[in-house]
Each structure stands twice: as structure tokens, then as C-alpha cells.
Amino acid sequence: MSKLSNTLLMLQLLQNGRKYSVKELAEKIEVSQRMIRKYKDELDCAGIFIDTIKGPYGGYVLNRDFNVPYLNLNNSDLDIIEETCKRIDDDEIKRGLIDIKSKITLNLNNKENNRNTILSDDRELNVFNKINNAYKNNLKLKIKYYNLQHGESIRTIYPLGLYLFQNEWWVSAYWEEKDDMRQFHLKRILDCEILDAKFNPDEINIKF
Known part of the structure; x- marks a missing residue:
């Protein structure tokens, strides 16, 4: 199976x-x-x-x-x-x-209803749409992420899923710089850019 x-x-x-x-x-x-x-x-x-x-x-x-x-x-x-x-x-x-x-x-x-009611502002909606687009097309993302301990940083991620947890959106992704799977809180993604570079999700699933 x-x-x-x-x-x-x-x-x-x-x-x-x-x-x-x-x-x-x-x-x-x-x-x-x-x-x-x-x-x-x-x-x-x-x-x-x-x-x-x-x-x-x-x-x-x-x-x-x-x-x-x-x-x-x-x-x-x-x-x-x-x-x-x-x-x-x-x-x-x-x-x-x-x-x-x-x-x-x-x-x-209920995806559309959840997305429209839970995303709090235009910035979050814009980030959500970019991540969703990148996920559907297996495209890498460059994100500006805010971490409570280290502040802002630029990270390259491969989005593998979006999910709701306690009424907030999260991104399940492979973090290229750390060579590891991580969960990113959408509220902490300050900005993101879709890169002109594809990834193979099957290779990541096999690896992890």
C-alpha cells in the first residue's frame, strides 16, 4: 500500500x-x-x-x-x-x-470558504495564492520568513501541502538550505516569490 x-x-x-x-x-x-x-x-x-x-x-x-x-x-x-x-x-x-x-x-x-474566512488580510491571501500555485505546479519558492528567535530570513522551500491547524494556515515543505522537512506558519511568511525552477515531489517523499 x-x-x-x-x-x-x-x-x-x-x-x-x-x-x-x-x-x-x-x-x-x-x-x-x-x-x-x-x-x-x-x-x-x-x-x-x-x-x-x-x-x-x-x-x-x-x-x-x-x-x-x-x-x-x-x-x-x-x-x-x-x-x-x-x-x-x-x-x-x-x-x-x-x-x-x-x-x-x-x-x-469547503476549501474556498475556509480560505476566504480564515485569511485575515490581502497580504496573507496573496501569499496563500502564490504558495498554492507553486504547489500545484511543483515550483520552488523563495520566502521571507519571520522566526521568533532569529527574526527575518530568506529561505528556499518546495511546497508539498497546505493545511489548517487551529484555524490557521500552515505550509508543509522541504527546506532546501536545511535539507529537511518543516512546517511553516503562513502568518510568518512576510513575502514569497515563485522561482522558475521545478522540483520532483516524489523524490522528496521517498527521501523522507
Whole structure:
């Protein structure tokens, strides 16, 4: 199954409220324990926080309800979820994935309303539109970003998604200078420029 399907399957397993060890999750999803930890990090970045219980009887626990944030998923991604549902025999997991698919579809349908009501001014709307354009066309961005510790800096990023967390927009992107994935608060992007340089998102997904 795809990375997206595996992450959603792990999320659905954790939704029943019980504790799973990394080994248990790896065996159920049929991936390595390293990939389970990576899926957890990605869910955390998306605002779906999973608690880690340490010790010999520790594991991962999802101990609160969540709203699926808006990611820049497309119809192909939703098709992957649907195909995954067809291949899973466990009815409880299948119902959960269908529920997640419905929530994501609802968020996609409400995208325009959310964008217009949550972006607070013309500058943010302009930045949002540039990032969205760059994301759709796999173009690199040069941004002026404000960090509370270091002030303003210029960064080159490869936008891989836009999502809402606590009613504010964030950008999931590869940061070229740091060679790492980061989450950028849209409010702190003071300005951005679309560069005439493409990137391959599949290469980044494989790397991270």
C-alpha cells in the first residue's frame, strides 16, 4: 500500500483508544518500525498528536478526538483510500477509513470558504495564492520568513501541502538550505516569490 494509505491505516488503528507498541503497529501494517515512527511524526506535523508512553510496556496512544486538517490531497489520493478499503478484510478498520475519506472530502469541498474566512488580510491571501500555485505546479519558492528567535530570513522551500491547524494556515515543505522537512506558519511568511525552477515531489517523499 502507499505511504498515505499506511499512515491512515495506522491512524485508524489508534482511534479505538488502546495502546499499540511500535512493533504491533509495524506487524499489522506490514512495514518496518522505522516507518511507523515516521508516520507518527507526519501525523504530529498535521496536528494529529499521538502520545508516546515510555517503558517496557509503552507504545502509542491517540487519546483525544481530532478533526482531519485540510491537506492538499487530490482525487487520486482519495482513490487510493478507496482502493485500500477494498483490500482490507477488517470491517471496523474499513469503516474508519471510509469515515476519514468522508472528512477529507468535506474539507476539500469547503476549501474556498475556509480560505476566504480564515485569511485575515490581502497580504496573507496573496501569499496563500502564490504558495498554492507553486504547489500545484511543483515550483520552488523563495520566502521571507519571520522566526521568533532569529527574526527575518530568506529561505528556499518546495511546497508539498497546505493545511489548517487551529484555524490557521500552515505550509508543509522541504527546506532546501536545511535539507529537511518543516512546517511553516503562513502568518510568518512576510513575502514569497515563485522561482522558475521545478522540483520532483516524489523524490522528496521517498527521501523522507
